[in-house]
Amino acid sequence: MIRLKLSPFVLAFILFIALNSHAQTVKPGTLNDINFLDGRWKGPFNGGTIEASWTAPEGNNIVGFIRMIKDDKPTLYELFAFEQTEKGPVAHVKHFKPGMISLEEKEISDTYNFIEAKKNQALFEKDDATVRIIYERRTQTQLVIQRGKLEEGTSGSPKWVFEDLFIFKKIP
Secondary structure, three states: OOOOOOOHHHHHHHHHHHHHHHHOOOOOOOHHHHHHHOEEEEEEEOOEEEEEEEOOOEOOEEEEEEEEEEOOEEEEEEEEEEEEEOOEEEEEEEEEEOOOEEOOOOOOOEEEEEEEEEOOEEEEEEOOOOOEEEEEEEEOOEEEEEEEEEEEOOOOOEEEEEEEEEEEEEEO
């Protein structure tokens, strides 16, 4: 029988590698992490109203829309498709002016990748890493979408700073 004698340094290194590889096997998010979006929501925005609706997860997707109204006229539409991938949910968003005139190129959508979820909260980051979005159901009747941007922190290193963008109340 061959006996290996390992130094404490080698044992510590093996333990570090084992723990690190275990940490990297964390499961990606699923559409169930954002099923709290399901329903119809409405709130004030920019002197008018904003209404949103999302479906329950089905067929590896959630779809939804936002419409903004001011002075009894539409100002903007957003269409959403959250699709399940092996990395977690990915949000594809397209913006339209009245008349369904796309603000993005025909084949282009804004894409946001899932980062993490907590109970009734999910964090996504835009492909270009310039924006983060938090979807948060604060109560049974309140849904908030927050937008985050990188700002210089007090220690000089950048940190994400979030502010409420849309505040919705549940509607029937």
